[in-house]
Amino acid sequence: MELTKEQQAILTSFLKWDNLRINAFAWTWKTTTLKMLANSTKDKKFLVLAFNKKVADELTRQFPMNANAFTTHSFALKFIRDRIKFKVSWDKSLLPAIIEEFWVTYEQWWFLYKTFIDYCNSSLISINILNVNRLIQAEEKLKIVFKKHIKWKLWFTRILHILNQIQVKILNWDIEMFHWFYLKYFQLHLDEFLPLMNYDIIMLDEWQDTNEVTIDIFNRLQWQKVIVWDSHQSIYWWRWAVDAMEKFDYKLHYLSTSFRINTDTAKKADNILKHIKLEKNKFKEFFKDWAPSNKKACMIFRTNTWIIRHIAYNVDETLDKIHFTRDVKDIFKMALDMEKVKRYYSTGDADQLTRLPKWILLIIDENDTADKFEKFITTNVYDSEMVGSWKLSKDLNIFTLYYKALKVSAKYSNYYISTAHSVKWLEFDEVIIENDFASIFKILIEWFIWELWYSKWKVKRMFFDKSQRSKSPMIQIMEEINLMYVAITRAIKTLDIKSKAIEEIIDTTADNFLTKLQDVESSMEEKA
Numbered sequence: 059m060e061l062t063k064e065q066q067a068i069l070t071s072f073l074k075w076d077n078l079r080i081n082a083f084a085w086t087w088k089t090t091t092l093k094m095l096a097n098s099t100k101d102k103k104f105l106v107l108a109f110n111k112k113v114a115d116e117l118t119r120q121f122p123m124n125a126n127a128f129t130t131h132s133f134a135l136k137f138i139r140d141r142i143k144f145k146v147s148w149d150k151s152l153l154p155a156i157i158e159e160f161w162v163t164y165e166q167w168w169f170l171y172k173t174f175i176d177y178c179n180s181s182l183i184s185i186n187i188l189n190v191n192r193l194i195q196a197e198e199k200l201k202i203v204f205k206k207h208i209k210w211k212l213w214f215t216r217i218l219h220i221l222n223q224i225q226v227k228i229l230n231w232d233i234e235m236f237h238w239f240y241l242k243y244f245q246l247h248l249d250e251f252l253p254l255m256n257y258d259i260i261m262l263d264e265w266q267d268t269n270e271v272t273i274d275i276f277n278r279l280q281w282q283k284v285i286v287w288d289s290h291q292s293i294y295w296w297r298w299a300v301d302a303m304e305k306f307d308y309k310l311h312y313l314s315t316s317f318r319i320n321t322d323t324a325k326k327a328d329n330i331l332k333h334i335k336l337e338k339n340k341f342k343e344f345f346k347d348w349a350p351s352n353k354k355a356c357m358i359f360r361t362n363t364w365i366i367r368h369i370a371y372n373v374d375e376t377l378d379k380i381h382f383t384r385d386v387k388d389i390f391k392m393a394l395d396m397e398k399v400k401r402y403y404s405t406g407d408a409d410q411l412t413r414l415p416k417w418i419l420l421i422i423d424e425n426d427t428a429d430k431f432e433k434f435i436t437t438n439v440y441d442s443e444m445v446g447s448w449k450l451s452k453d454l455n456i457f458t459l460y461y462k463a464l465k466v467s468a469k470y471s472n473y474y475i476s477t478a479h480s481v482k483w484l485e486f487d488e489v490i491i492e493n494d495f496a497s498i499f500k501i502l503i504e505w506f507i508w509e510l511w512y513s514k515w516k517v518k519r520m521f522f523d524k525s526q527r528s529k530s531p532m533i534q535i536m537e538e539i540n541l542m543y544v545a546i547t548r549a550i551k552t553l554d555i556k557s558k559a560i561e562e563i564i565d566t567t568a569d570n571f572l573t574k575l576q577d578v579e580s581s582m583e584e585k586a
Contacts, residue, residue: 065091068311069098072284077308079265079285081339084327084547085318085485088286089120092261095284096125102258105281107133107272109264113483117263126257130272131237134244137251142229142240162220164420165207165438170217171417172200174224178238181274183246185221187214198531199440245271248278257281266291283308290335290543291482314339318485323549326564330543333567336524351551355488356474358481358545362389363446364494365475369463370454379468383476383484386467390460393447397456400448403428478545489549495542495559499578501535507579518571539563 072095082088096104104125108114117127182189194200260279265287331337359365402410425431506512526532542560
């Protein structure tokens with residue numbers, strides 16, 4: 059293929075043995091570019107680290123034999139599998155099993171659980187007072203819970219003791235391996251594994267979704283380095299992703315020529331890049347009104363609860379066949395749990411609780427009625443999916459809808475339904491973006507104007523100040539905008555935006571920001 063000017067510049071710099079950082083916009087053939095680099099030096103051995111297994115498997119299929127592709131976790135497993143007992147689990151119920159002996163409340167459990175997971179995903183190498191304080195100060199929710207439920211109820215020495223006991227029990231095989239921990243173990247023992255590695259070049263894809271522990275591992279690997287990222291597709295802050303690109307002085311390149319999305323879609327994406335994200339570069343040389351057809355269509359939702367609601371009211375199980383991008387069981391997991399909780403409170407049947415995660419049982423133990431449970435999760439549990447699923451279960455029979463979804467699920471179908479998070483690596487001829495995305499202006503008003511009494515001018519200055527965007531809670535707002543951008547750029551040919559919140563952002567500029575803020579606030583006050 060004929061290289062673009064950007065690709066040629068990347069290849070030239072790479073062959074000079076520069077360390078590279080490549081900012082690759084949506085559908086700018088970053089995989090093709092990385093493959094080009096691997097083919098240019100077939101006498102060198104490449105390690106390619108990807109964000110998830112599906113991407114890693116695809117890279118393995120496409121790349122030449124001198125490149126090995128892994129997720130960071132699977133790469134770590136190559137070296138530690140014989141050292142640590144495995145059955146790996148993501149389930150939050152594992153940690154309550156460890157700390158039941160310490161007689162803690164739900165809020166204290168959540169604090170200990172979250173602090174330990176934050177430690178696993180950090181670059182920190184030990185659990186001590188200084189490091190735990192750093193973890194608390196780094197996240198707004200941890201600070202709030204510490205102040206309200208921990209500070210005057212648990213001695214700091216006890217906190218440290220419990221957190222270290224969790225680590226000891228995992229290493230002593232007293233419990234199953236906790237998923238976030240084994241990458242931490244690899245980081246802590248990396249020096250022992252380095253002599254076993256034989257590579258010349260390391261590539262790390264989707265850098266914007268990388269956390270501190272992975273960054274620390276990456277920095278300690280002394281090979282030529284290539285980082286690829288799109289800061290505008292950073293949507294995993296809640297998985298401890300950090301924006302650390304500015305800390306690296308690698309040679310900066312861009313991939314901004316789109317080979318997929320059409321002119322109309324690109325224009326909408328560019329409006330967000332230019333006016334909201336303050337991006338100086340833009341999509342270049344669109345293949346106007348052309349893109350390869352894949353005959354696929356997708357409805358993109360913000361949340362699983364809205365997917366379930368759509369199944370309830372808009373899916374005909376006798377006619378429709380749907381390709382869900384996630385397993386139906388995963389989509390319904392929280393809603394099914396809330397259905398069981400609802401039935402327990404309405405019938406008193408304890409059998410409904412037998413398969414519930416222990417962290418939910420902790421909440422039930424502290425709340426003896428459905429109303430108290432609802433109030434508790436609304437005010438004390440920082441899980442919007444849980445709150446939404448509870449409200450959904452009050453209106454609908456979740457078990458019936460679950461079996462309906464199983465009946466219509468068909469992997470061969472070209473009609474997809476997905477959340478925006480699950481659709482990130484996919485593309486479709488036709489995309490419909492549904493109306494469950496949150497208004498950014500509404501969030502700004504509730505958080506800063508009504509809660510903190512900021513003036514509208516102060517909100518505007520903060521919103522357009524890049525130095526504020528990596529701090530909580532602005533980082534969460536920026537990731538919501540990134541999620542909108544991801545949803546938009548999935549469309550190859552046709553884009554139908556039903557989301558008022560996304561249309562609102564597409565049309566926003568610095569000049570009309572205050573007007574839009576005022577209009578939304580007036581509308582909110584009228585409804586109140």
